[in-house]
Amino acid sequence: MTKLSVNINKIATLRNARGGNMPDLLKTAADIESFGAQGITIHPRPDERHIRYQDARDLKALVTTEYNIEGNPVKQFIDLVLEVRPTQVTLVPDAVDAITSNAGWDTVKHKDFLKDVIQTFKNAGIRTSIFVDAEAKMVEGAAETGTDRIELYTESYAKDYGKGPEKAVMPFTEAAKIAYQCGLGLNAGHDLSLDNIKYFKENVPHLLEVSIGHALICEALYLGLENVVNMYLNKLK
Template identity: 70%
Template sequence: MTKLSVNINKIATLRNARGGDVPNVVEAAKMIESFGAEGITVHPRPDERHIRYADVRDLKPVLNTEFNIEGKPISQFTNLVLEIKPAQVTLVPDAEDAITSNAGWDTVKHEDYLKEVIAGFKEQGIRTSIFVDPVKEMIEGAAKTGTDRIELYTEAFAVDYAKGDPNAAKAYAECAELAHQLGLGVNAGHDLSLDNLKFFKDNVPHLAEVSIGHALISEALYMGLEKTIQEYLKLLK
C-alpha cells in the first residue's frame, strides 16, 4: 500500500490569516494521524508565510507517524532539519518568489551540490528525497547524488489528466520504473486529488508515498477531514 503523507501547510495558512492560533497546526496534525494518515509533511519557507520554523519544532515531539520536511536546503532549512531529524527530508528547488513549488531539480547541473547536502543528512540517519520532473535524465542524475528516493512532481500529470489525456501518467510510469531499477524509492506529489489519484496510482509502479496538501484540505471543507482522509486511503489500497 502506498503511504499517505498529509501536507498541513494550508492549515497554517488559514491560521496565519488571522494572526492567532486557530486552527492549531499541532492539534490538526494529531487528528490527521488519528484518522489514518501515515505521515505528516511540512514545507517551511524563509518568509514563514504558512508553516513556521517554530511549528516544525512543536510538531516533532507529538507525531507518531513519519515526519517529512520539504524545502530548499539553504542554511536555515538545513540546520532545522539536522536539529529535528525527521524520518525524511525532501529537497525542493524553490524560487524565492514562487507561490508554490513549480519545478524539479536539474540533478545533472546540481549533482555536486546535492551530493554534499544529501551526505550531511544521511550521516544523521535522515532519509532523503529529491523533487524531480518526470524526465529520465533527471532520474539518472538523482541516482548519482546518493539520495534514497525521488519525489515525482505531478502538476503536469494533473493538468493532462484533467484534459482527458489517456497518456497523462506515461512519463511518470517510465520514470518510476527507471528509478526502481536504479535502486531509488518513488514518492509523488503536487496537485494530486481524489479526482486523479486512482488513475495515477493504477498506472505508476513502485509508488511508496504520496504527499498531498492543497487538494486534501480543500476537499475536507466539503466532506470533513476524517472522511476525506479515509477516501484517500481507500484509493491507495
C-alpha cells in the first residue's frame, strides 16, 4: 500500500486567521494519525503565514508516524530541520513569496548545491527527498545528488486528468520507472485528490508515499459539512 502523509498547512492557516488556537494544530495531527494516516507533512515558510517554526518543534514530540518537513533549504530552514530531525526532509525550490509550490528542481543546474544540502541532512540521519517535475532528465539528475527519494510534482496530472487520464499520467509512469532504475524511492504530491488519486496509484509503479493537504482538507469540509449543520440544528430545536 502507498502511504498517505497528510499536509496540515491549511489547518494552521485557519488557526492563524483568527489568532488563538482553534483549530488546535497538534490535536488535529494526532487525530489524523488515529484515523489511519501514515504520516504528517508540514511546509513552514519564512513568513510563517501558516505553519510556524515552533509548530515544527512541537509536532516532533507528538507525531508517532512518519514526520515530513518540506521547504526551500535556506539557512533558517536547514537549521530548523537539523534541530527537529524529522523522518524525512523534502527540498522544494519555492520562492519566498510563492503562494504554493509551483515547480520542481532543475537537478542539473543545482546539482552541486543539492548534493551539499542533502549530505548535510543525511549526515544527521534524516531521509532526503527532492521535489522534481516528471521529466527523465530531472529524475536522472536527482539520482546524481545522492538523495534517497524524489517527490513527483503532480499539478499537471491533476490539471489534465479530466481531459484524458491516460495522457495525463503517462509522464509520471515513465518518470517512476526511471526513478526505480536509478535506485530512487518515489513520492508524489500536489493537487492529488479523491477524484484522481486511484488512477494515479494504479498507473505509477513503485509509489511509496503521497503527500496531500489542500484537496484533502477541502474534501473534509464538503463531506462533513452536512453532518455539522444538522448537529447545530438538533442543538437548536
